[in-house]
Amino acid sequence: MRHWSVRHARKLKQVYVMLEFVLVKLAPVISKIGYQRLEGPIFAFEKALKGVLLDSQSCGQCVVGSTGMSCPMNCPKALRNGPCGGVRQNGKCEIEPTMTCVWLMAWEGNKRMAEKIHSIQLIQPAIDNRLMGTSAWLREVRQRVSEMEKGVLS
Numbered sequence: 001m002r003h004w005s006v007r008h009a010r011k012l013k014q015v016y017v018m019l020e021f022v023l024v025k026l027a028p029v030i031s032k033i034g035y036q037r038l039e040g041p042i043f044a045f046e047k048a049l050k051g052v053l054l055d056s057q058s059c060g061q062c063v064v065g066s067t068g069m070s071c072p073m074n075c076p077k078a079l080r081n082g083p084c085g086g087v088r089q090n091g092k093c094e095i096e097p098t099m100t101c102v103w104l105m106a107w108e109g110n111k112r113m114a115e116k117i118h119s120i121q122l123i124q125p126a127i128d129n130r131l132m133g134t135s136a137w138l139r140e141v142r143q144r145v146s147e148m149e150k151g152v153l154s
């Protein structure tokens with residue numbers, strides 16, 4: 001399924017942006033119910049959906065919007081900025097020879113997104129293992145709301 005998601009990266013990214021927009025709009029409701037209380041159910045839904053579509057490993061710091069809808073956590077070296085220097089000539093992974101390199105797919109998906117500024121070129125920070133198994137969506141909502149409050153975004 002993750003090959004399908006990369007092939008349809010552009011449409012999926014649009015769905016992602018829409019979902020983010022809706023969640024940010026719902027922020028006052030989310031805040032009223034409580035982020036802590038919603039963490040469990042939203043994480044369960046997010047894990048199930050991303051698990052099917054992206055083979056997501058639920059790192060809690062989702063960057064697929066910048067990696068052509070290819071989850072970098074499927075890279076055996078868990079590289080957040082790839083690819084490594086070991087990609088085989090046939091495009092397969094150095095560690096898992098039956099698997100297409102996750103980062104090769106990421107570049108392919110990113111090309112399909114046809115963005116003006118290629119977000120795949122952004123340097124991603126190292127993974128924070130403390131956030132594993134938490135909702136990346138809720139974190140994103142919190143961050144966006146806080147940026148809006150500070151006037152970073154309009």
Ligand code: SF4
Pocket residue numbers: 074075076077078079082083084085086087088092093094095096100101102103104
């Ligand atoms: S070949 Fe690709 S998937 Fe395999 S370890 Fe290197 S970057 Fe990760």
